[in-house]
Amino acid sequence: MPYSGPPRSTVQVPAPITILAQERPLLPVWQNELGGLTFQIGDGEERSFAKWAPAGSGLDLAAEAERLRWAGSFTSVPRVRDYGEREDGAWLVTEGLSGESAVSPRWTADPATAVRALGTGLRALHERLPVAACPYSWSVGHRLERARLAGMEAPEDLPDPPPIDHLVVCHGDSCAPNTLLHEDGSWSGHVDMGALGVADRWADLAVATWSTEWNYGPGWEDALLDAYGISPDPMRTDFYRRLWGAT
Template identity: 60%
Template sequence: MIAAAPQGPVDIPRIVTELAAGRPTRAVWENELGGLTFQVGLGDQRQFVKWTPAGSGIDLAAEVARLRWAAKFTVVPRVLDQGADEAGAWIVTHGLPGRTAVDDRWKRDPGTAVRAIGAGLRALHDALPVADCPFDWSAEKRLEAVRSRAAADRIDPADWHEDLQHIGTVERALGVLTDIPPADELVVCHGDACAPNTLVGDDGTCTGHVDLGALGVADRWADLAIATWSTQWNYGPGWEDPLLEAYGIAPDQERITYYRLLWELSD
């Protein structure tokens, strides 16, 4: 499975029920590692509880550190609480205005959604100061992790996206990734710039970003390659160029191809 809104009943972890304290609770997102996000409460008072099962490998403490740093410069969820027990870990954040860019409303109006994603990503990159950022998401660091996964035989080419199947083998992929393109422009990247992580207001503009657990300094194409790729999954073909136009940049196919491969092997 891929990350998406749950399609059936979801077992609510005990801690989520306790944190909700009788308020309306519904699951709004589920990822491929069993992590769940719940909306608690309604309207301006709504909060979100992100919960991950023990052993999932998701580091919510790392996300909390990034959210608290980024909140000084841009609109991201405000952390209200965090914790862990034998079942899993969680963070509680205050809700932001807007709806995810993959809400049904925006899926019916992809032109508005992709413009908001592109412009919002540009605003994020412009707002976050590279010199002050303590987090690294560089290709060099990520490639080290990919090599470790490969050495542990944890990369299966059969699982790769169809756009990358022609590469064929892990060895060939590692050869491609070893040749890191020179950075076009270093920015503080979101780290998971897929469409669902941009929030869009009723006026069609970006109102904030969520899920910043991998935020760090990298070439801006590390974000742009994935943001454009995700338009295929969420809206269909034809929306990559409008997103780049809203960001204010021309396509760079070499860097797009490189960072999509790095992304695929990093999962």
């Protein structure tokens, strides 16, 4: 699987990020397989985070800014401070939330607490975001069409979608790193919401449970589902994991 995580080597700071930081400390904290970078600007309660998406990466920070502004009326997500773009890429600056990533060293050393927070946090997100008022889609058809326009073809063995279990506003990238935890181990908020949209809740649950294996090792999927308050559904889990790989 392509690497996403804290930078493993020195990264070049894009000029717009340097300008935004001014004289404040600047720390690269994340990179993804598409070339995107996230930097922490400043520290303490006044810290902010700047994302950089290189041109041609396929990362749509404008869409994320729009979705964060919408979701922020209902649940705990970063507040947008600035968005801009130029020929070589785009940037998005958000305020820092309290807490730290569920994959920080503290929480990977305590997976029972982290996984419980992932489940309760995802359930809270799904309950708080209003489906009827959401202008964004993350449906199967929407995702396959976007993949087609991007030149990706769905695998021939992708089965027909299972019946909808329950429509919610999905996070769209419910992997463990995108949930923040308070000091006491409760969930604090969610980040990286560029794909947010209405879909079956299993579109999020399939990926959230999958990510427990990537981040904490095998054996934690049922604990997440239990914290969410739902029984395993192997059919829907399998389908939405295949769809994740295809889109």
